[in-house]
Amino acid sequence: MQPLLHRGGQRLVRCAPRALALVRRHGTDGRGTDHPAPPGAACTPSVPMVSRMYQPANLREGGQESELTCRSQRLMQQAGLIHPSSPGCYYYLPATVRAMEKLVRLIDQEMQAIGGQKLDMPSLCSAELWRTSERWDLMGKELFRLQDRHGADYCLGPTHEETVTTLVAHQASLSYRQLPLLLYQVTRKFRDEPKPRFGLLRGREFYMKDMYSFDVSEEAARRTYESVCHAYDMLFSRLGLRCVQVQADTGNIGGTLSHEFQLPADIGEDRLLVCGSCPFSANVETLPSGKTDCPRCHTGTLAESKGIEVGHTFYLGTKYSRIFNATFSNHQNQAVVSEMGCYGLGVTRILAAAVEVMSTEEAIRWPGLLSPYQVCIILPKKGSKVAEESGASAEGLVHALQESLPRLRGEVVLDDRNQMTIGKRLKDANRLGYPYVVVVGQGALEETPRFEVICQQTDETMFLSKDGLVDLLGRVETV
Amino acid sequence: MQPLLHRGGQRLVRCAPRALALVRRHGTDGRGTDHPAPPGAACTPSVPMVSRMYQPANLREGGQESELTCRSQRLMQQAGLIHPSSPGCYYYLPATVRAMEKLVRLIDQEMQAIGGQKLDMPSLCSAELWRTSERWDLMGKELFRLQDRHGADYCLGPTHEETVTTLVAHQASLSYRQLPLLLYQVTRKFRDEPKPRFGLLRGREFYMKDMYSFDVSEEAARRTYESVCHAYDMLFSRLGLRCVQVQADTGNIGGTLSHEFQLPADIGEDRLLVCGSCPFSANVETLPSGKTDCPRCHTGTLAESKGIEVGHTFYLGTKYSRIFNATFSNHQNQAVVSEMGCYGLGVTRILAAAVEVMSTEEAIRWPGLLSPYQVCIILPKKGSKVAEESGASAEGLVHALQESLPRLRGEVVLDDRNQMTIGKRLKDANRLGYPYVVVVGQGALEETPRFEVICQQTDETMFLSKDGLVDLLGRVETV
Structure with a gap:
C-alpha cells in the first residue's frame, strides 16, 4: 500500500528529499509515480505548492445572495479564504484555518501567561440553566433554541456564564488557595443575529474566546479584571493592531463594570x-445623548469615531455565582460566594477586522504573525531560459530555507504554476498578501545566485543571495 | 498595571526566572507579590503547579444522574478530566483539552502527509441541502433540528457530505490537475443518540475528524481510499493502539465499500x-447470521469479539457528487462528475477508548504521545529534613530540564502540595498516569544529587542524576 501514499501531485508528501525535484517530476499533471523513502529514513518535509492549494477564487454563490458589504468580506471571498453557506454562516477555507490556528496559539499564550486554564464546554446548553439565570426569556430571538428527541429544551450557547458557574459550583472543596481561577475556551458560538452581515464581522456562527474568572473578593476580582485587560493589550500590540479600550454598557450579561x-x-x-485631552473613551450608548465634554478631565472635548468591537470585558460581581451558589471556602473554612468576571474575544471577528483595517481595496494584508504563509517563492515561467538554467539554484534556495529555518517549516509555499507569467503570479501574491515574495529570475543565473525579494508589508524590494535571504527570513516572527 | 500580571499563585507566570523560587515565595497561599522582569527580558517559562491546576476530583453531579457505566468514564470523571453537563454532553476539563490538542496535531500530521487540507464548515446546516440528498427524512430522530428567527429549518451537522459537496460544486473551474482533492476538518458534531452512554464513547456532542475526497475516476478514488486507510494505520500505530480494520456496512452514508x-x-x-487463518474481519452486521466459515480463505473459522469503532471509511462513488453536481474538467475540458470518499475519526472517542483499553481499574494510562503532561516532579513534604536541604538541587533539576529540553516545555508539572506526604502524592500521580514521576527525596541530599524516577508505562523505577534524567527525558516522544 505504501507507494500509494506518494502518488503524484499530492500537496504534501510524507518524505520528499528534494522538494523541487518533486515539483518538476510531478509538476502540474498529477500523475507522477515517485517512490517513498524507506520507513524511518530522515525526512525533509516538502513544500506546499500553489497549484495544489485549495484556495478557489470567486466561487459561485449557489442559492446564496450575499452583498459584499465591506472590504474584508469582499477580499476574503474573492481570495478563497471564506465562502458563504447560509446567512451569517461561512466555510473557513484552508488559508483562513491556518490564520485562525495562529491567532488561537497567540491567545493561548496570553491567557496562560496570566494563569488562564483552557477547557471546552458543550454547545448544547440546557434550558433549565438559562431559566435559572432568567436569560432564557431575556435573550429573546437571539438564542437558537431546539428540543431533543425527548422534548427537552436546549439553546446553542452564545456565551457560557451559566454553564461555567454551574461547573465551578459542583466543586465542593474549592479553596481560597486555588483562586483566582481563570477558565477559558475557544469554541464556536451561536447567535441568531437579526441582520448578519459584513462577512465574519457579524455572523450567526463564529469562534469566540470566552474566559471566566473566580476571585475571593471584589478587590481581587478587579485586579484580575485589570490583568485580563492588560493581556488583551499585549495581544493587540503583538498583532500590530491599534485598539482602543472604551467604557461600555453591560447589556444582558450584567455586572457593574465593562x-x-x-x-x-x-x-x-x-x-x-x-476625549482629545485624556485617555477617556466610551461607547456612545453609555453617555447622555449629545454630551461633548469629557466626564473625566472636564477640559477635553469628545470626538466621535466608529469602531469594530473585538473584545469585551465584564466585572460581574456575584450575579451568577449567587444564583448558582458558586462558593469557595475562606481562611476560616466558611463558604463564601465567588466574585466573577467574564472576558470575550471575537476570534473570527479579529481575523476579519485585521484584514479590514490593514488591507487596501485590492490587496489583503495580515498582521505578520497571522499571515497564513510567510513566504511565497515564484518559480520561473516554463520554457524560459531562466527556467532551464536556474533549477539548481532554486533547489538550493528551498533546501537552505528548510535546513536553516526549521521555524518556517510549512510557512514557505512554491508558486509552481509555471505556465503563468511571473508578472501575473506577482499580482496574485500581492492580492493574497504573503509578507515575503521571492522571485527566481535572471539573478538566479549569476555565479552567486541572487533573488528578488519583495517585502509586501513595507513595499520594499531587494536583491539577496541565498545567505542574505536566510538571514532576512530568520528574523521573521512566527507563533 | 504590570505587577498585577504577577501577583502570586498564578499557575503560569509570564516571566519567572526560577520556577522553584516562585513556588516557595508564593507557595500555596496565593498572596505573593513578586515583581515582573522588565519588558523584553529573557523569559524562562515557569512550570505548572499541581496545587493550582484545575483538575477537580469527584465533582458533584448536580441534577445529573449518570451511571458510571465503563472504566474510562469512571476514571475520567473521578480524575477531573471530564464532567457531565446534559445527557451525552460533557465538559472537557483542562487536562483533556491538552490530550485532545495533541491528538489533533497527530491527526493533522497524518492527514497532511497524504495531501489533506484542513478547512472548517458550519455546524448549522440548511435543511434544503439535506432534503436534496433525502437524508433530512432518512436520519429521523438522530438529527438535531432547529428553526431560526425567520422560520428557516436547519440541522446541526452530524457529518458534512452535503455541505462539502456543495462547496466543491461551487467551483466552476476545478481541473483534473487539482485532483485528488482531500478536504478535512476537526469540529464538534451533533447526534441525538437514543441512549448516550459510556462517557465520551457515545455522546450527543463530540469532536470528529471528517475528511472528504474528490477523484477523477473510481480507480483513483480507490487509491485515495487505500492511502487514507494507511494513514489511519499509521496514526493508531503511533498511538500504540492495536486497531483492526473490518469490513463494514455503509448505513445511511451510502456508497459501496466501507x-x-x-x-x-x-x-x-x-x-x-x-478469521483465525487470514486477515479477514468483518462487522457481524455485514455477514449472514450464524456464519462461521471465512468467506475469503474458506478454510479459517470466524471467531467473535467486541470492538469500539474509532474510525470509519466509505467509498461513496458519485452518490453525492451527482446530486450536487460536483464536477471537474477532464483532459478534454469536459465536465465529469467526481468520485468521492469520506473518512471519519472519532476524536473524543479515541481519547476515551485509549483510556478504556490502556488503564487498570484504578489508574489511568494514556498513549505516551497523548498524555496531558509527560513528567510530574514531587517535591518533598514541608518541614522534612529533605525539604529544608534539597532546595538547590530541586531548583537545579527544574532549571536543567527547562534549559536542555525545550521540547518538554509545558510538559513538566511540579507537585507542590507539600502539606501532603510523598506517598499520597505518588498515589495521585499513579492514578493520573503521568508517564514519568520524579521524586525529590533523600537522594537529592547526596553530593551528586540523585532522584527516584518511576516510569509508569513500564512500571520501572530507577535512581538517576540530573544528567541521567535529562538524558532519559530527552528520548521522550512528543507531538
Missing part, C-alpha cells in the same frame, strides 16, 4: 466618543 | 467476526 476593545474603522458598527 | 477501524474491548458495542 469595557469594549474597539478597532477604529469606518465600517465599524459601534460609535465611540474619544 | 471499513470500520475497531479497537478490541470488552465494552465495545460492535460485534466483529475475525
Whole structure:
C-alpha cells in the first residue's frame, strides 16, 4: 500500500528529499509515480505548492445572495479564504484555518501567561440553566433554541456564564488557595443575529474566546479584571493592531463594570466618543445623548469615531455565582460566594477586522504573525531560459530555507504554476498578501545566485543571495 | 498595571526566572507579590503547579444522574478530566483539552502527509441541502433540528457530505490537475443518540475528524481510499493502539465499500467476526447470521469479539457528487462528475477508548504521545529534613530540564502540595498516569544529587542524576 501514499501531485508528501525535484517530476499533471523513502529514513518535509492549494477564487454563490458589504468580506471571498453557506454562516477555507490556528496559539499564550486554564464546554446548553439565570426569556430571538428527541429544551450557547458557574459550583472543596481561577475556551458560538452581515464581522456562527474568572473578593476580582485587560493589550500590540479600550454598557450579561476593545474603522458598527485631552473613551450608548465634554478631565472635548468591537470585558460581581451558589471556602473554612468576571474575544471577528483595517481595496494584508504563509517563492515561467538554467539554484534556495529555518517549516509555499507569467503570479501574491515574495529570475543565473525579494508589508524590494535571504527570513516572527 | 500580571499563585507566570523560587515565595497561599522582569527580558517559562491546576476530583453531579457505566468514564470523571453537563454532553476539563490538542496535531500530521487540507464548515446546516440528498427524512430522530428567527429549518451537522459537496460544486473551474482533492476538518458534531452512554464513547456532542475526497475516476478514488486507510494505520500505530480494520456496512452514508477501524474491548458495542487463518474481519452486521466459515480463505473459522469503532471509511462513488453536481474538467475540458470518499475519526472517542483499553481499574494510562503532561516532579513534604536541604538541587533539576529540553516545555508539572506526604502524592500521580514521576527525596541530599524516577508505562523505577534524567527525558516522544 505504501507507494500509494506518494502518488503524484499530492500537496504534501510524507518524505520528499528534494522538494523541487518533486515539483518538476510531478509538476502540474498529477500523475507522477515517485517512490517513498524507506520507513524511518530522515525526512525533509516538502513544500506546499500553489497549484495544489485549495484556495478557489470567486466561487459561485449557489442559492446564496450575499452583498459584499465591506472590504474584508469582499477580499476574503474573492481570495478563497471564506465562502458563504447560509446567512451569517461561512466555510473557513484552508488559508483562513491556518490564520485562525495562529491567532488561537497567540491567545493561548496570553491567557496562560496570566494563569488562564483552557477547557471546552458543550454547545448544547440546557434550558433549565438559562431559566435559572432568567436569560432564557431575556435573550429573546437571539438564542437558537431546539428540543431533543425527548422534548427537552436546549439553546446553542452564545456565551457560557451559566454553564461555567454551574461547573465551578459542583466543586465542593474549592479553596481560597486555588483562586483566582481563570477558565477559558475557544469554541464556536451561536447567535441568531437579526441582520448578519459584513462577512465574519457579524455572523450567526463564529469562534469566540470566552474566559471566566473566580476571585475571593471584589478587590481581587478587579485586579484580575485589570490583568485580563492588560493581556488583551499585549495581544493587540503583538498583532500590530491599534485598539482602543472604551467604557461600555453591560447589556444582558450584567455586572457593574465593562469595557469594549474597539478597532477604529469606518465600517465599524459601534460609535465611540474619544476625549482629545485624556485617555477617556466610551461607547456612545453609555453617555447622555449629545454630551461633548469629557466626564473625566472636564477640559477635553469628545470626538466621535466608529469602531469594530473585538473584545469585551465584564466585572460581574456575584450575579451568577449567587444564583448558582458558586462558593469557595475562606481562611476560616466558611463558604463564601465567588466574585466573577467574564472576558470575550471575537476570534473570527479579529481575523476579519485585521484584514479590514490593514488591507487596501485590492490587496489583503495580515498582521505578520497571522499571515497564513510567510513566504511565497515564484518559480520561473516554463520554457524560459531562466527556467532551464536556474533549477539548481532554486533547489538550493528551498533546501537552505528548510535546513536553516526549521521555524518556517510549512510557512514557505512554491508558486509552481509555471505556465503563468511571473508578472501575473506577482499580482496574485500581492492580492493574497504573503509578507515575503521571492522571485527566481535572471539573478538566479549569476555565479552567486541572487533573488528578488519583495517585502509586501513595507513595499520594499531587494536583491539577496541565498545567505542574505536566510538571514532576512530568520528574523521573521512566527507563533 | 504590570505587577498585577504577577501577583502570586498564578499557575503560569509570564516571566519567572526560577520556577522553584516562585513556588516557595508564593507557595500555596496565593498572596505573593513578586515583581515582573522588565519588558523584553529573557523569559524562562515557569512550570505548572499541581496545587493550582484545575483538575477537580469527584465533582458533584448536580441534577445529573449518570451511571458510571465503563472504566474510562469512571476514571475520567473521578480524575477531573471530564464532567457531565446534559445527557451525552460533557465538559472537557483542562487536562483533556491538552490530550485532545495533541491528538489533533497527530491527526493533522497524518492527514497532511497524504495531501489533506484542513478547512472548517458550519455546524448549522440548511435543511434544503439535506432534503436534496433525502437524508433530512432518512436520519429521523438522530438529527438535531432547529428553526431560526425567520422560520428557516436547519440541522446541526452530524457529518458534512452535503455541505462539502456543495462547496466543491461551487467551483466552476476545478481541473483534473487539482485532483485528488482531500478536504478535512476537526469540529464538534451533533447526534441525538437514543441512549448516550459510556462517557465520551457515545455522546450527543463530540469532536470528529471528517475528511472528504474528490477523484477523477473510481480507480483513483480507490487509491485515495487505500492511502487514507494507511494513514489511519499509521496514526493508531503511533498511538500504540492495536486497531483492526473490518469490513463494514455503509448505513445511511451510502456508497459501496466501507471499513470500520475497531479497537478490541470488552465494552465495545460492535460485534466483529475475525478469521483465525487470514486477515479477514468483518462487522457481524455485514455477514449472514450464524456464519462461521471465512468467506475469503474458506478454510479459517470466524471467531467473535467486541470492538469500539474509532474510525470509519466509505467509498461513496458519485452518490453525492451527482446530486450536487460536483464536477471537474477532464483532459478534454469536459465536465465529469467526481468520485468521492469520506473518512471519519472519532476524536473524543479515541481519547476515551485509549483510556478504556490502556488503564487498570484504578489508574489511568494514556498513549505516551497523548498524555496531558509527560513528567510530574514531587517535591518533598514541608518541614522534612529533605525539604529544608534539597532546595538547590530541586531548583537545579527544574532549571536543567527547562534549559536542555525545550521540547518538554509545558510538559513538566511540579507537585507542590507539600502539606501532603510523598506517598499520597505518588498515589495521585499513579492514578493520573503521568508517564514519568520524579521524586525529590533523600537522594537529592547526596553530593551528586540523585532522584527516584518511576516510569509508569513500564512500571520501572530507577535512581538517576540530573544528567541521567535529562538524558532519559530527552528520548521522550512528543507531538
